[in-house]
Amino acid sequence: MTKRAPNGVGRRSVLKGTAAVAAASTIGFPFVSKAQNKPIKVGMVTVLSGRVAILGSASQKGAQIEIDAFNAAGGLGGRPIELIVRDSKAKPEEAARIAREFINSEGCEILLDADTSAAAFAIQEIARETGILTIHTNSETSSLTADPKLHVPTAFRSARQGIHDAIAGGSYAAEVSKAKKLNRWMGCSPDYAYGRDSNKLFFEYLKRFHKDAEVIGESWPKLFQPDYTEQLTKILQSKPQAVYSCLWGGDLTAFIDQSSIYNLFAQTEVFAINIADYAVLTAIKNLPKGIHSGSRYLSTFPPTKENADWSAGYRKKFNEYPLNWSWENSAGTKFVLDALKKTNSTDSKKLAEAISGASISVPYGVDGKLTMRAGDNTLINYSTGWGQTIQKDPFVPDVKSVDWKMILDLETEWKKTMKYI
Amino acid sequence: MDLSALASCLITPSCVITQTTSGLIIGLLLFLVAAGVSLIFGVLKVVNFAHGAFYMLGAYFAYTAYQLSGNYLIAVLAGGIGVALFGLVFERLLISRVYGSPVLMQLLVCYGAILILDDLVKIIWGADFLSFGMPSAFQQLPFVFAGGVVPVFYLFLIVVALAIAGLLGLLISKTRYGKIVRAAAVNPSMVSALGINTGVVYASVFVLGGFLAGLAGGLAAPVRSLTAGMGTSIIIESFIVTVIGGMGSVAGALVGSILIGLVRSFGTIGFPLFTEGLMFVLMAVVLVLKPSGLFGKGGA
Numbered sequence: 001m002t003k004r005a006p007n008g009v010g011r012r013s014v015l016k017g018t019a020a021v022a023a024a025s026t027i028g029f030p031f032v033s034k035a036q037n038k039p040i041k042v043g044m045v046t047v048l049s050g051r052v053a054i055l056g057s058a059s060q061k062g063a064q065i066e067i068d069a070f071n072a073a074g075g076l077g078g079r080p081i082e083l084i085v086r087d088s089k090a091k092p093e094e095a096a097r098i099a100r101e102f103i104n105s106e107g108c109e110i111l112l113d114a115d116t117s118a119a120a121f122a123i124q125e126i127a128r129e130t131g132i133l134t135i136h137t138n139s140e141t142s143s144l145t146a147d148p149k150l151h152v153p154t155a156f157r158s159a160r161q162g163i164h165d166a167i168a169g170g171s172y173a174a175e176v177s178k179a180k181k182l183n184r185w186m187g188c189s190p191d192y193a194y195g196r197d198s199n200k201l202f203f204e205y206l207k208r209f210h211k212d213a214e215v216i217g218e219s220w221p222k223l224f225q226p227d228y229t230e231q232l233t234k235i236l237q238s239k240p241q242a243v244y245s246c247l248w249g250g251d252l253t254a255f256i257d258q259s260s261i262y263n264l265f266a267q268t269e270v271f272a273i274n275i276a277d278y279a280v281l282t283a284i285k286n287l288p289k290g291i292h293s294g295s296r297y298l299s300t301f302p303p304t305k306e307n308a309d310w311s312a313g314y315r316k317k318f319n320e321y322p323l324n325w326s327w328e329n330s331a332g333t334k335f336v337l338d339a340l341k342k343t344n345s346t347d348s349k350k351l352a353e354a355i356s357g358a359s360i361s362v363p364y365g366v367d368g369k370l371t372m373r374a375g376d377n378t379l380i381n382y383s384t385g386w387g388q389t390i391q392k393d394p395f396v397p398d399v400k401s402v403d404w405k406m407i408l409d410l411e412t413e414w415k416k417t418m419k420y421i
Numbered sequence: 422m423d424l425s426a427l428a429s430c431l432i433t434p435s436c437v438i439t440q441t442t443s444g445l446i447i448g449l450l451l452f453l454v455a456a457g458v459s460l461i462f463g464v465l466k467v468v469n470f471a472h473g474a475f476y477m478l479g480a481y482f483a484y485t486a487y488q489l490s491g492n493y494l495i496a497v498l499a500g501g502i503g504v505a506l507f508g509l510v511f512e513r514l515l516i517s518r519v520y521g522s523p524v525l526m527q528l529l530v531c532y533g534a535i536l537i538l539d540d541l542v543k544i545i546w547g548a549d550f551l552s553f554g555m556p557s558a559f560q561q562l563p564f565v566f567a568g569g570v571v572p573v574f575y576l577f578l579i580v581v582a583l584a585i586a587g588l589l590g591l592l593i594s595k596t597r598y599g600k601i602v603r604a605a606a607v608n609p610s611m612v613s614a615l616g617i618n619t620g621v622v623y624a625s626v627f628v629l630g631g632f633l634a635g636l637a638g639g640l641a642a643p644v645r646s647l648t649a650g651m652g653t654s655i656i657i658e659s660f661i662v663t664v665i666g667g668m669g670s671v672a673g674a675l676v677g678s679i680l681i682g683l684v685r686s687f688g689t690i691g692f693p694l695f696t697e698g699l700m701f702v703l704m705a706v707v708l709v710l711k712p713s714g715l716f717g718k719g720g721a
Contacts, residue, residue, distance in 0.1 A: 049539070050650040053548035191694070217426075220693055226645050226654055227450075229575075230689040230696065233443040236570050237436050237690070250550030250646035257552060258644045261572035263562055283646070285554025 039082035040075075040346055042067070042336070043102030045095045045123065046114035046138075048087035050224075052249060054279055055325055059114035059137060060085050061318050062329030070337045077344065081337070084108065088115050095119035099126045109133075109346045110336055114329055117141040117194050127155040133348040133355075135332040138325055140165070141193055142201075145378040146420050154352040156377040158332030160324070162197050164384065165273060167410045168402035169244075169294055170205025172386035173271050176292065177210045177242065182269055184216050186240035188231050188255075190247055191220035198246040198273070205410070206244075216240055221247070221255075228255045232262050240268055248274040253283045260288060276387070278321030281395045291389045293396060296324035297364065301399040302383045306363035327364045331379065334360050335372055366404060380408065427691030438569025440686040446575045448682025449582035453637035454655050455662035455674045456589060457630030463669020464606045464626045467516055468524055470531035472659065473652025474538040475631050479504045479638025480647050481546055484553055493556040493643070500639025501632045508631025512624050520623070535652070542649040551647040559643070578640055585636065586675050593671055602626060606669055661700055665707045667717025676715055 044063060046056035063083055071080040084106055088095035095115045102108035103126075111134040113123040120139035127134035134155040136144060142163040144150060176182065187203065189195035199218065207213050217238045219231040235243060243264075247255050252274055259265065265288040274280065277296035281287060295301045299311030299322070314322040339354035340346065357374035364370075366381045373380050384407075387399035415421045430436035454476050461469045479500035486492075486499030515534065519527050559574040593599040605612045605622045613619045645651065662681055666673025681700055688699040707715060 048548070049543070050648070053543065053649070054550065057548055218693065219689065222697060224654065226641075226651060227447055229443045229447055230440075230686045233439045233570070233686065234689050234693075236439060237430065237433075250648050253550060253552045254644065254646040257555065257646075261555060261559070261563065261574050261644065262570060279549065283550060283552040285552055286560070 037078050039080050041082050041108040042110045043108035044085045044112040045098045047090045058323040058325040059329040062326035063333040066333040076340050092119040092122045096122040099123050114138050128152045133351045137329045137332040145376045154348045158379050159328045164407050166201030167205050167407045168384050169202050171209050173206050174209030182241040183212045184241045186243045187218040188245045190223045192223050228258050242269040245272045276396045277324045279323050287391050295385045295399050300394040310363045430690050435568025442571045444683035444686035448679035450641050452675050452678035453633045455659040457633045458659045459663045459674040461630045471534040473656030474535045475504050475634035476638040477652035479635030480642045483639030483642045497639035501636035504635025505628045505632035509628050512627035539649040553642040555643045661704050667714025670716035673716030
C-alpha cells in the first residue's frame with residue numbers, strides 16, 4: 001500500500017518529481033540556457049578572391065571589430081553575434097545564391113551585403129522577397145537607395161554614395177579649375193555601372209560649378225584591365241588640362257604606375273577620387289605628388305583624436321590600415337548592433353524601424369555622428385572632402401571638407417531630375 | 422565610334438608614333454605568353470589554359486626576387502627560371518598524364534591547376550594587390566620623337582621582347598633542337614622511332630613555354646598590379662593570338678600579338694567603347710578568310 005502525504009501526493013510522486021527536477025537541472029536547464037545563448041547569426045556575402053579580395057578582407061575586419069566589442073560586452077542578453085562570411089567571387093549570381101543559403105540553410109537572421117554594386121541589386125530583391133534585415137555596406141551606386149521602385153523597408157545602405165561623391169568632387173574640382181584655368185577635361189573610368197555613373201555625375205557637377213569646363217574625350221578601360229597604355233596614349237594625344245578617373249584598387253595602382261612612366265602628372269592635373277585609401281596609397285611605390293583625391297578613409301580626416309584612435313585600434317588588431325570598406329562595414333554593423341540593443345529582438349521589421357532615421361556615434365562621421373536617413377534608407381553625414389597627395393604618410397595632409405548642406409540640397413534636386421521624388 | 426578622331430590620328434605623326442609604340446608594347450608582352458601557348462599546343466597538342474597562371478607566377482617570383490635583391494635583371498631572370506622549373510614539375514606530374522586525352526579533360530586539369538595556383542599565391546603573398554614599383558634606372562622622362570611619346574621602360578621592353586622573339590625564331594628554325602621540336606609536332610612516332618626521347622622533348626617545350634611566360638610576368642611586373650588571378654585576361658588574349666596566328670606557329674604568334682596590340686591602341690581612339698570587341702572581330706575575320714590562322718598549316 002502506498003503511503004500518501006496529507007495533501008494527497010504520494011512518496012513515489014515526490015521521488016519522481018525530485019528525480020525530474022534533478023534531471024532537468026542537469027539536462028533541461030542547461031538546454032534552456034544554451035537556447036538563450038544561441039548565437040545570432042549574421043551572414044556576410046563579399047568578395048574574398050581575385051583582384052578585389054581586399055574588399056572582402058577589409059569588409060570582414062570592419063564588421064568584426066564591432067562584433068567583437070559587442071560580444072565582449074555580453075552580446076544581446078548573453079547571445080553573442082556570429083559572423084559567417086562567404087566568397088561570391090565577385091559574381092552576382094553566386095552572391096544571390098549565398099544570400100539565400102544564409103537565410104534558408106544557415107539560419108542567419110541578418111544579412112550584410114559587402115559585395116559589389118552588381119550583387120547589391122540582386123540581394124536587394126532577396127531582401128524584398130524574404131523581409132530579412134539587409135545592410136548594403138559597399139555598394140555606392142546611387143539608384144540602389146535613391147530609386148523608390150527599388151525601395152525595401154528592411155534594406156539599408158551604410159556606404160558612401162555616388163551622387164554625394166560627385167557633388168563633393170565636382171564642387172572641389174570646379175574650385176581648382178577656376179583657380180588654375182583648367183577647362184579641357186577628359187575622363188578615364190572603368191567600363192561598368194559604377195564607373196559610368198561616377199564619371200557622368202562628376203562632369204555634370206563640375207560643369208555646373210565651372211561653366212567653362214569642357215569634356216573633350218572619354219576613355220573606358222574595362223574593369224580589372226591590366227594594361228592602360230592605349231588609354232594613356234589617347235589622353236596624351238588629346239592634351240587635356242585635367243583628367244578625372246574613378247578607377248580603384250589594383251586597377252588604380254597600375255594606372256598610376258603606367259601614367260608615371262609617360263610623365264602624365266607633369267602634363268595634366270589628375271583627379272582620381274579613389275586614391276586616398278591606404279590600400280592604394282601604401283601599394284604605390286612612387287606615389288606622385290599633387291594628385292587630387294576624394295577622402296576614402298584617412299586616419300587624419302576628420303582630424304580628430306577619436307578618428308586617429310579608431311585607426312590605431314584597427315591597425316593594432318589587424319596589423320594593417322583601415323580602408324574605406326572597413327569604416328563602411330563597421331558603420332553598417334554598428335547600426336545593426338545598436339538596433340539589437342534598442343529592440344532586444346532579432347525581428348527584422350523591429351530592427352528596421354530602429355535603424356531608420358537613427359544616428360550612431362563614430363569617429364568617421366561629421367561631428368562624430370552618422371545618420372541613416374529615413375525614407376530612402378541611406379547613409380549621410382560621413383566625412384567627405386578632397387585634397388592633394390604627398391609621397392609620405394599622411395599622404396593627403398590637407399583635406400578640404402565639403403559642406404553636407406550643399407550635398408543634400410543638390411541631391412534633392414538630382415532626385416527630382418531623375419523623377420525619384 | 423569616333424572615326425574622325427581615328428582619321429586625324431592616322432595623319433598625325435605624333436599620334437602614329439605614340440599609338441604604334443603602345444600597340445607594340447601591348448603586343449610584344451602578349452607574344453611572350455602566346456608563343457608558349459602556341460608551342461605547347463603545336464608540339465604537345467595540349468591546350469594549356471594554365472599558362473596565364475604561369476605568367477602570374479613569373480610576376481610574383483620576380484617581385485620576391487626584387488624585394489630581396491633590389492635588382493630588376495635578377496628579378497626578371499628569377500621570374501623566367503622559377504616558372505621554367507615549376508613548369509617542369511607541372512608537366513611531369515600533371516600534364517604528361519593528359520597527353521592524348523580529350524580537350525575537355527585537359528581543360529579541367531588546367532582549370533583546377535589555375536584555381537590551386539591562385540589560392541597558393543593568396544596564401545603565400547596575400548590577397549591584397551602588390552605593386553612592384555618602377556626600377557630606378559627607368560625612372561626617367563619619356564623620349565619624344567616627332568611629338569610622339571615613348572617611355573624609356575617601354576622602349577626597353579620592346580627591345581628585349583623583340584630580341585627574345587628573334588632568339589626563339591632562331592632556336593626553332595636553325596638549331597637541331599628546333600628541328601626535333603618541329604618534327605615532334607608533325608610526327609612524334611617517327612621522332613621516337615629515330616631514338617629521340619619524346620618525353621624529354623615534350624618536357625623541354627613545356628619548360629621553354631614556362632620560361633617565356635615567367636619572363637613576361639617579370640618584365641611586365643613594374644607596370645602591373647600583382648594579384649591572384651592576374652593571368653586570366655592574358656590567357657584569353659593569348660588564345661585569340663594563337664587562333665589568329667595559327668596553332669603552333671611562333672611567327673604567327675608574333676604577328677597575331679602585334680596585330681592585337683595595334684588593334685587595341687588605334688581602336689581605343691576610333692572605337693573607345695568597342696576596343697575589346699575589335700579583337701574578336703579580327704579573330705572572326707581571320708577564321709573566315711583562313712581558318713587555320715595566318716601562319717597555320719592545313720585545315721582548321
